[in-house]
Amino acid sequence: MRLPDLWTGLAIVALGLFAILQAQGFPEPAGAASPRLFPRIIGAAFVICGLAVASRDFTRGRAALIPPGETWMRHPKQIARVAFVPFAIIAYGLLAPIAGSLAVSLVLVFISALLWNERPLGAILSALIVCIAVTLFFTRVMRVPLPAGPLDLF
Amino acid sequence: MDVFLSALELVLTLEVMSTVLLGSAFGLFVGATPGLSATMAVALLVPVTFFLSPVAAIGAIVACSAMSIFAGDIPGALLRIPGTPASAAYMSELNALSSRGRLDLALGTSMMVAVIGGLVGTLVLMLAAPQLAEVALQFSTYEYFWLALLGLSCATLVAGSDRLKGTISLLLGLFLTLIGLDITTGLPRYTFGTIDLQAGVSLIAVMIGAFAVAEIMRSATGSLKSIGMPPAAGLGILKGQARHLWKHKTPVVRGSLLGTVIGALPGAGADIAAWIAYAVSRRFSKTPETYGTGEPEAIAGSASANNAALSGSYVPTLVFGIPGDSITAIVVGVLLLKGIQPGPMVFITSPELVNAIYIVFALANLLIIPLGLLAITGGRYVLGLRAGLLYPAILLLCILGTFATNNSIFDLWTLAFIGTLVWILEANDYPAAPLVLGLVLGKIVEENFMMSMIKADGNLLAFFERPIAGTLGVLTIAVWFLPPLIKLIRRWRSRADTAPTKERVEDHV
Numbered sequence: 001m002r003l004p005d006l007w008t009g010l011a012i013v014a015l016g017l018f019a020i021l022q023a024q025g026f027p028e029p030a031g032a033a034s035p036r037l038f039p040r041i042i043g044a045a046f047v048i049c050g051l052a053v054a055s056r057d058f059t060r061g062r063a064a065l066i067p068p069g070e071t072w073m074r075h076p077k078q079i080a081r082v083a084f085v086p087f088a089i090i091a092y093g094l095l096a097p098i099a100g101s102l103a104v105s106l107v108l109v110f111i112s113a114l115l116w117n118e119r120p121l122g123a124i125l126s127a128l129i130v131c132i133a134v135t136l137f138f139t140r141v142m143r144v145p146l147p148a149g150p151l152d153l154f
Numbered sequence: 155m156d157v158f159l160s161a162l163e164l165v166l167t168l169e170v171m172s173t174v175l176l177g178s179a180f181g182l183f184v185g186a187t188p189g190l191s192a193t194m195a196v197a198l199l200v201p202v203t204f205f206l207s208p209v210a211a212i213g214a215i216v217a218c219s220a221m222s223i224f225a226g227d228i229p230g231a232l233l234r235i236p237g238t239p240a241s242a243a244y245m246s247e248l249n250a251l252s253s254r255g256r257l258d259l260a261l262g263t264s265m266m267v268a269v270i271g272g273l274v275g276t277l278v279l280m281l282a283a284p285q286l287a288e289v290a291l292q293f294s295t296y297e298y299f300w301l302a303l304l305g306l307s308c309a310t311l312v313a314g315s316d317r318l319k320g321t322i323s324l325l326l327g328l329f330l331t332l333i334g335l336d337i338t339t340g341l342p343r344y345t346f347g348t349i350d351l352q353a354g355v356s357l358i359a360v361m362i363g364a365f366a367v368a369e370i371m372r373s374a375t376g377s378l379k380s381i382g383m384p385p386a387a388g389l390g391i392l393k394g395q396a397r398h399l400w401k402h403k404t405p406v407v408r409g410s411l412l413g414t415v416i417g418a419l420p421g422a423g424a425d426i427a428a429w430i431a432y433a434v435s436r437r438f439s440k441t442p443e444t445y446g447t448g449e450p451e452a453i454a455g456s457a458s459a460n461n462a463a464l465s466g467s468y469v470p471t472l473v474f475g476i477p478g479d480s481i482t483a484i485v486v487g488v489l490l491l492k493g494i495q496p497g498p499m500v501f502i503t504s505p506e507l508v509n510a511i512y513i514v515f516a517l518a519n520l521l522i523i524p525l526g527l528l529a530i531t532g533g534r535y536v537l538g539l540r541a542g543l544l545y546p547a548i549l550l551l552c553i554l555g556t557f558a559t560n561n562s563i564f565d566l567w568t569l570a571f572i573g574t575l576v577w578i579l580e581a582n583d584y585p586a587a588p589l590v591l592g593l594v595l596g597k598i599v600e601e602n603f604m605m606s607m608i609k610a611d612g613n614l615l616a617f618f619e620r621p622i623a624g625t626l627g628v629l630t631i632a633v634w635f636l637p638p639l640i641k642l643i644r645r646w647r648s649r650a651d652t653a654p655t656k657e658r659v660e661d662h663v
Contacts, residue, residue: 001577002582003578008582022343026336026343027339033338033607035343037604039332042328045321046329049325052318053318053319053322072375072376078374078375081374082371082374082375084374085374086371086571086573089367089552089566092553092566093566093567101554105554108553113543113546116374116542117540117541123542126542126543126546135554138558142205142558144554146558
């Protein structure tokens with residue numbers, strides 16, 4: 001996702017200002033060891049570097065404000081494939097404690113495989129093999145208590 | 155000798171040997187798969203290492219990274235696609251040689267010089283690390299502060315094409331270390347009342363997010379062209395190798411030593427080592443005109459450097475606790491999670507661990523021959539693997555691996571956030587490696603800075619009073635200000651050169 005330097009630079013400046021302002025609220029004990037010191041240094045460095053990056057686009061005028069279009073953004077399936085990655089992680093975190101790790105993994109891997117142009121039958125088979133193998137590895141070999149869910153298969 | 159025997163005892167266990175073998179197999183698979191990097195392989199291994207002994211954990215990482223860097227040459231030779239960035243420098247040589255019907259020579263040379271490079275690097279690590287550790291024992295918080303800062307500053311120099319953006323990426327990593335309880339006072343910072351954030355941001359979630367999730371997202375934006383089954387290679391690659399290696403002994407030794415030195419520099423990893431070694435090999439070649447047309451000498455000079463760099467990067471990691479590249483940044487993280495603080499004291503408190511690392515390095519590099527042969531024979535099947543089977547499985551490994559380390563759902567939010575953030579950052583030329591280096595070294599920098607400030611009662615000049623600290627301080631400041639200063643002087647000079655020309659043109663008119 002290509003963005004103009006002005007955007008990313010100003011976002012960094014905003015983060016720097018946030019870091020400095022938040023640091024003002026940290027309690028300050030007597031002596032040189034202040035918990036505010038390092039955050040202020042990092043925050044100030046963010047502001048300086050962010051402004052330097054943003055300034056690269058200052059002379060470019062209006063064109064600098066518009067993000068350049070990318071080929072993948074014209075294809076809904078590719079957008080869905082990209083968006084599904086963070087979505088799958090969040091979905092697992094929300095649903096696995098309720099429905100169980102294996103059931104949620106199966107659905108997520110199946111959808112993911114379809115988005116990566118796998119045929120439905122191939123997606124089902126790969127989801128079954130991958131999810132059962134990975135779940136067995138984590139629960140039996142590494143002894144990790146994954147959320148079991150109502151079925152409690154492994 | 156007793157220490158060495160104890161180390162050997164630590165390595166020759168079923169747990170260590172099996173994890174080294176499994177780590178190697180995993181490394182070969184990831185390295186031979188185009189688009190997946192050695193760092194990603196190591197990041198995916200981290201959750202597994204969490205449940206292993208320190209020697210087994212390091213063994214798995216060393217074997218995995220050494221194998222994946224070598225395996226990156228396989229798709230380079232067969233398809234002209236580098237398996238890992240470390241193979242990109244000499245990929246055209248590998249492929250040109252294969253196109254001339256000498257696939258055996260291309261892969262045979264790359265495999266054998268990878269072993270030699272790795273072993274030379276290990277030897278240098280064994281000889282240099284204990285000597286440097288003795289010097290490092292004299293270091294105080296001032297020296298450690300400057301050394302960590304110098305490492306971080308160098309990382310921004312070589313991490314990408316844009317130094318400013320590399321610095322911002324590093325600052326982001328340092329900012330992430332601020333989240334949680336303050337080291338010196340124990341007061342919460344940037345936690346917003348969230349208990350999960352009090353222990354800080356999960357290092358494993360950040361590493362997997364930055365190196366694996368972001369990579370999946372980047373691949374998701376690309377087109378899914380089927381690669382098809384490449385040509386086969388087999389055991390014949392070993393035929394005549396001894397003669398070829400003897401013929402190219404100088405480039406191999408030069409590449410191995412150069413790779414080790416470059417690897418030991420903070421921030422410079424196997425890929426930079428391979429590019430520099432390729433350029434140096436061409437510079438000293440008697441037939442530089444043959445470079446680019448499938449020259450075995452070029453492969454010998456540069457394929458030895460990337461594996462040597464891997465061993466070299468462990469010198470600053472073990473001696474100072476300062477990682478040499480992104481892979482050793484992960485190693486430092488793993489050691490810290492295991493309660494081991496890398497640094498000169500490790501050589502005194504756990505000499506058997508240090509010796510075990512040397513043995514594991516030698517073992518992993520020797521294993522490249524039998525396992526590499528298997529990978530070369532079976533690599534064509536890995537290359538034919540469809541993205542629809544590969545990436546969903548990697549995503550599941552990322553999710554379960556992150557969750558497994560702390561059994562924490564909160565770590566999954568970190569994983570999703572960091573993965574997306576790094577994907578956006580990388581698309582805008584902000585490199586990921588300085589962020590992870592900043593996160594690993596941030597605590598060391600702040601802790602040593604605060605302790606030094608307390609000792610000096612806020613007097614900043616004290617940071618330059620000790621000879622080594624002063625030298626390191628001046629070096630760090632030079633790394634910050636010298637490159638922009640040189641740039642500025644060059645700009646002035648070019649303006650001064652063009653001004654008289656303009657005047658002459660105007661006079662003529």
